[in-house]
Amino acid sequence: MKIDILTLFPEMFTGFLNTSIIKRAIDKSLVEINLHNFREFTLDKHKHVDDYPYGGGQGMVLMCQPIVDCLKTTVDDDSFVILMSPQGTTLNHGVAQKLSTFKHLVIICGHYEGFDERVRDYVDLELSIGDYVLTGGELSSMVVSDAIIRLLDGAIRQESHDDDSFAAGLLEYPQYTRPFSYDGNDVPEVLLSGHHENIRKWRKYQSLKKTYIKRPDLLENYEFNEEELKMLAEIEEKH
Numbered sequence: 347m348k349i350d351i352l353t354l355f356p357e358m359f360t361g362f363l364n365t366s367i368i369k370r371a372i373d374k375s376l377v378e379i380n381l382h383n384f385r386e387f388t389l390d391k392h393k394h395v396d397d398y399p400y401g402g403g404q405g406m407v408l409m410c411q412p413i414v415d416c417l418k419t420t421v422d423d424d425s426f427v428i429l430m431s432p433q434g435t436t437l438n439h440g441v442a443q444k445l446s447t448f449k450h451l452v453i454i455c456g457h458y459e460g461f462d463e464r465v466r467d468y469v470d471l472e473l474s475i476g477d478y479v480l481t482g483g484e485l486s487s488m489v490v491s492d493a494i495i496r497l498l499d500g501a502i503r504q505e506s507h508d509d510d511s512f513a514a515g516l517l518e519y520p521q522y523t524r525p526f527s528y529d530g531n532d533v534p535e536v537l538l539s540g541h542h543e544n545i546r547k548w549r550k551y552q553s554l555k556k557t558y559i560k561r562p563d564l565l566e567n568y569e570f571n572e573e574e575l576k577m578l579a580e581i582e583e584k585h
């Protein structure tokens with residue numbers, strides 16, 4: 347996969363691209379990430395990329411020309427263009443999974459008061475990372491890229507994905523590591539039993555219980571099997 351990111355602040359990506367799983371995915375050529383500063387494309391003699399809003403109002407608006415000219419140098423027939431925006435579709439596991447199947451993503455990061463509305467004519471998807479406003483699209487584009495890259499084959503072990511929260515529609519079960527006893531709290535005995543079937547059942551039950559307590563909305567569209575339905579009935583009775 348290739349991801350081209352259009353940004354006024356490429357230096358913000360240094361840590362992201364050079365750390366941990368994302369760095370390893372780049373080193374293994376699972377993903378290529380290119381940063382483009384669209385200020386380099388402005389035709390303004392003072393290198394401005396923004397201007398005052400028509401009609402008046404606070405702040406500065408990013409102009410179409412530098413962004414669209416920069417975009418034209420990165421896109422081809424395989425490209426899918428994303429505009430980072432608080433007004434867009436909200437990112438979730440399903441959206442990340444779909445985006446991880448594309449060959450080439452181009453992500454545009456806004457700043458200041460956002461974009462001239464006409465920039466939207468050049469994008470395939472407007473994407474938000476939640477109902478709040480950031481100062482720029484750099485952090486949100488890193489969030490989106492991170493969520494996608496960890497889903498690419500070979501980025502992390504497949505089994506890690508399978509049990510992750512949201513992957514199968516539920517929250518993940520509780521995890522423990524050494525020591526066995528910490529501040530008076532012991533690890534549940536079943537996890538030390540070596541009995542794989544009992545561990546599987548315990549994890550499924552805990553996963554359902556966590557979801558029932560913290561995110562009951564996820565259960566509304568969940569397709570329960572018989573075992574899960576019995577577990578849910580027990581959880582409902584106890585809570």
Ligand SMILES: C[S@@+](CC[C@H](N)C(=O)[O-])C[C@H]1O[C@@H](n2cnc3c(N)ncnc32)[C@H](O)[C@@H]1O
Pocket residue numbers: 429430431432433454455456457458459460461473474475476477478479480481482483484486
């Ligand atoms: C200050 S915001 C502009 C917000 C714009 N005035 C509005 O109300 O819709 C500047 C830029 O940060 C990015 N951004 C801010 N919040 C975001 C969010 N929740 N999700 C994705 N990108 C966001 C977008 O690229 C946006 O153009």
